[in-house]
Amino acid sequence: MAGAGFGVTGFPHLVQGMGHGVRANSLIQLAVVGLGNKGGAHIKDLFEEPGARVVAICDPDRARLEENEALFKERGREVGCYTDYQELLSDERIDGVVIASPNHWHALMGIWACQAGKDVYLEKPVTHDIWEGRQLLKAARTYKRVVQAGTQNRSDDGFRAAAEYIRAGKLGRILWVHGIWYQKRESLGRVAGPQAIPSSVDYDLWTGPAPLEPLRRSRLHYDWHWDWSTGNGDFGNLGMHQLDDCVWILRKTGLPHRFFSGGGRVSWDDDGETPNTQWAVFDFGDVPMMVEVRNLPHKRGVDYMDSLRGVRRGNVIHCEGGTFIGGRFGGRIFDASGKRLEQFPGDGGATHMANWLQAVRSRDASTLRAEIEDGIGSARLCHLANTAFRSGYGMTQKEWMAQAEFHAAVEAAGRSFGEHLARNGMDPTQRAVSFSPWMHFDEEKSVYDGGDVSVNLIANALVRRYYREPFVVPELV
Numbered sequence: 001m002a003g004a005g006f007g008v009t010g011f012p013h014l015v016q017g018m019g020h021g022v023r024a025n026s027l028i029q030l031a032v033v034g035l036g037n038k039g040g041a042h043i044k045d046l047f048e049e050p051g052a053r054v055v056a057i058c059d060p061d062r063a064r065l066e067e068n069e070a071l072f073k074e075r076g077r078e079v080g081c082y083t084d085y086q087e088l089l090s091d092e093r094i095d096g097v098v099i100a101s102p103n104h105w106h107a108l109m110g111i112w113a114c115q116a117g118k119d120v121y122l123e124k125p126v127t128h129d130i131w132e133g134r135q136l137l138k139a140a141r142t143y144k145r146v147v148q149a150g151t152q153n154r155s156d157d158g159f160r161a162a163a164e165y166i167r168a169g170k171l172g173r174i175l176w177v178h179g180i181w182y183q184k185r186e187s188l189g190r191v192a193g194p195q196a197i198p199s200s201v202d203y204d205l206w207t208g209p210a211p212l213e214p215l216r217r218s219r220l221h222y223d224w225h226w227d228w229s230t231g232n233g234d235f236g237n238l239g240m241h242q243l244d245d246c247v248w249i250l251r252k253t254g255l256p257h258r259f260f261s262g263g264g265r266v267s268w269d270d271d272g273e274t275p276n277t278q279w280a281v282f283d284f285g286d287v288p289m290m291v292e293v294r295n296l297p298h299k300r301g302v303d304y305m306d307s308l309r310g311v312r313r314g315n316v317i318h319c320e321g322g323t324f325i326g327g328r329f330g331g332r333i334f335d336a337s338g339k340r341l342e343q344f345p346g347d348g349g350a351t352h353m354a355n356w357l358q359a360v361r362s363r364d365a366s367t368l369r370a371e372i373e374d375g376i377g378s379a380r381l382c383h384l385a386n387t388a389f390r391s392g393y394g395m396t397q398k399e400w401m402a403q404a405e406f407h408a409a410v411e412a413a414g415r416s417f418g419e420h421l422a423r424n425g426m427d428p429t430q431r432a433v434s435f436s437p438w439m440h441f442d443e444e445k446s447v448y449d450g451g452d453v454s455v456n457l458i459a460n461a462l463v464r465r466y467y468r469e470p471f472v473v474p475e476l477v
């Protein structure tokens, strides 16, 4: 804990009481914000959560509001329905908000909630850019709120047991870690021009801090992940879990000495912007950490995906005395000969929300498994990687592999990355994918420095976004 280096000191273990007079044994009253895949799942889970009650829901899409309101009616329950998040925040019944809106809204919603005296469960990535992290942390600390990041693998009982085993030194030193999520996705295709916004959606509220531009893809919901103004690509989506797992295992709260990232939206010519294949290397000096996402199949024309040591989503944590393979839902430890030493069955992080609710009740934020400072730290590494990709330039495989030569495991991962791309049609001799050179981010000054000046120039413009009035992350929280 601590050390995200934002100059916000004094982690408040015991934070201020719930804003609206909730007593230690009464129901915690919640609002769920953003009613898509994840918000819907949170509502269903919270129906089963003793001690908490969802009293309000919020989404600028009235159709989604009505669908979800119906779930409450089926149970004979009333729920307050809001399209405007700021109106919801003035609802005095609400003690805490569970935020599952698109990423570009996360930090602002989190900050406003803290200012309104609500506790927050905030989906990953908890920020959309680096600057937001500082402001969100200041808000959590200033208003003494209990804020949990939605990186639930930290609550997986199997992964936790494995982490304890590794941290106890039973496998010796950690030598390198590699988090992967290989999940097939399809190209979005191309639309001919601006698309109609569904009539049920208040697009101004949906867009919030992002530029209010015509929709240039077929689907508004979910596919915002692939547009830099609203999402963070699959690296900030599925990759975010693996990145957080690796950081948590390594107990890294600060920044790497140097990092690079590369990839591309390979073999698709469509309306999406973000890479469908991306690899990032973070060099912490003592140990390299790699995170990788692949959306393309093993090779052109097949349906199945690659795997790494038998997994398609998970982490390989390589130690002196053996290797852990797994993450969410636990995993296994093997010795150097491949013999299984231990098995840790997991629960998928099922108690992550309950962990937040307990801390909301006790006011002891130190018991949170993904306290917001940790969530901000992991999101920041995701932004470093995405910024590296976006500020990079075309490199041949030989050129980007030269950067991997400092470590055998990184070199092997780079080779595998190149082979995967080649099987999907990339010519390794062409500058077909974009890579950054090694980069460095100065935590105190909040600037990319050293290395390639022109790359840093592009990167520094991405530290803080332009906010559309009145949806502005405040300078002073």
Ligand SMILES: NC(=O)c1ccc[n+]([C@@H]2O[C@H](COP(=O)([O-])OP(=O)(O)OC[C@H]3O[C@@H](n4cnc5c(N)ncnc54)[C@H](O)[C@@H]3O)[C@@H](O)[C@H]2O)c1
Binding pocket: 033, 034, 035, 036, 037, 038, 039, 058, 059, 060, 061, 064, 083, 085, 100, 101, 102, 103, 105, 123, 124, 125, 150, 151, 152, 205, 206, 207, 208, 220, 221, 222, 223, 237
């Ligand atoms: N922790 C996990 O395992 C996990 C899994 C899936 C998604 N997520 C996260 O949850 C978030 C939502 O993902 P999703 O797949 O449900 O996306 P989605 O597009 O299906 O849903 C997002 C919803 O937010 C709504 N929204 C937009 N602006 C809003 C506003 N101003 N106020 C309230 N609601 C607003 C949208 O209308 C939409 O209904 C993402 O940040 C994603 O990273 C986390």
